[in-house]
Amino acid sequence: MRLGSIFFYPIKSTSGHEVAEAEVQPWGLAGDRRYLVVDERGEPITAREHPIMLACVALADGAAIKLTGPHADPLRVVPTSRRFTANVWGTPVEVTDCGDDAAAWMAALIGRPARLAWLDDPTRRPVDPAYGLPGDRVSLADGYPLLLTTTASLARLGDWVAETAAELGEEIPQPLDMRRFRPSVVVEGADEAFAEDGWRRLRIGEVEFRAAKGCDRCVLTTVDPDTYAKGKEPIRTLNRHRRWDGKVWFGVNLIPDGTGVIRRGDPVTVL
Structure with missing residues (x-):
């Protein structure tokens, strides 16, 4: 094999x-999967409910990522220093917010309020x-x-x-x-x-x-x-x-x- x-x-x-x-x-x-889209409560938003998320392409760009999609211009995203807790399938996980521009870009793609988060420490x-x-x-x-x-x-x-x-x-x-x-x-x-x-x-x-x-x-x-x-x-x-x-x-x-x-x-x- x-x-x-x-x-x-x-x-x-x-x-x-x-x-x-x-x-x-x-x-x-x-x-x-070091990045995650969440709602205002920190719950994951996935393509199970919003298949259009599959149209989002993310590429590494140094210490950032570059987002492309059918709905807006490409966006370079650098995580901020603000942290919050996401609920990842029942497990609270501290993640880093990726800023308002990334949130607006994702919300426009999905059609609902959303934020992009980064898991800075995968341990x-x-x-x-x-x-x-x-x-x-x-x-x-x-x-x-x-x-x-x-x-x-x-x-x-x-x-x-x-x-x-x-x-x-x-x-x-x-x-x-x-x-x-x-x-x-x-x-x-x-x-x-x-x-x-x-x-x-x-x-x-x-x-x-x-x-x-x-x-x-x-x-x-x-x-x-x-x-x-x-x-x-x-x-x-x-x-x-x-x-x-x-x-x-x-x-x-x-x-x-x-x-x-x-x-x-x-x-x-x-x-």
Whole structure:
């Protein structure tokens, strides 16, 4: 097996970037989900409810980031010194405000009051202790430093989606784009679909990881990453084939047991 793709997402729930290599840090890929959009109460605003957020592209610009989108001129954002507490899926996390210009830019894109926040210290947020060790940390991702998916599992899911459409007399849809699942790393060459369900430890290049738990999926997977339109798939078909514990599952969450650079084409070994 080999590492086929690497993605990182500078701002949670906005557009991601595919890269040829990335630095693995204890809390995730370097630069991944260190920024978050929140409402006036400090609650996350995501593309689950506001798919247009996927039209926001953030690029590193020295110590700042540059925002581009369809609604306004590009904006260079430098975090301020003002801190506040965001509620990141039930965990209070101290973050740094990115200023009024960034707030206005995001609010105009989303259509509601919003602020952009930066996690200046990624050691602040622990991983769920039920699945991690005491020293494990995560940035502003949903719960774990990295998410792994495989092309074999996507292909099987695509077959199931086509079968579902045929049974219901619907037009067979285009193959699913892996970007719907917002992975960090995509593995090619797995012998079987969903083999990753049973992985407990693996090595990508020279970096070792624990597979903490499977990834339960939400409605964000039903948003087309290019048009931002919502549909029924893949949740409808996952409900038929990959539902247990009241959730649907695709991919596995990883926690690094080391640091280093991973590169597209690196060997992937199950330990």
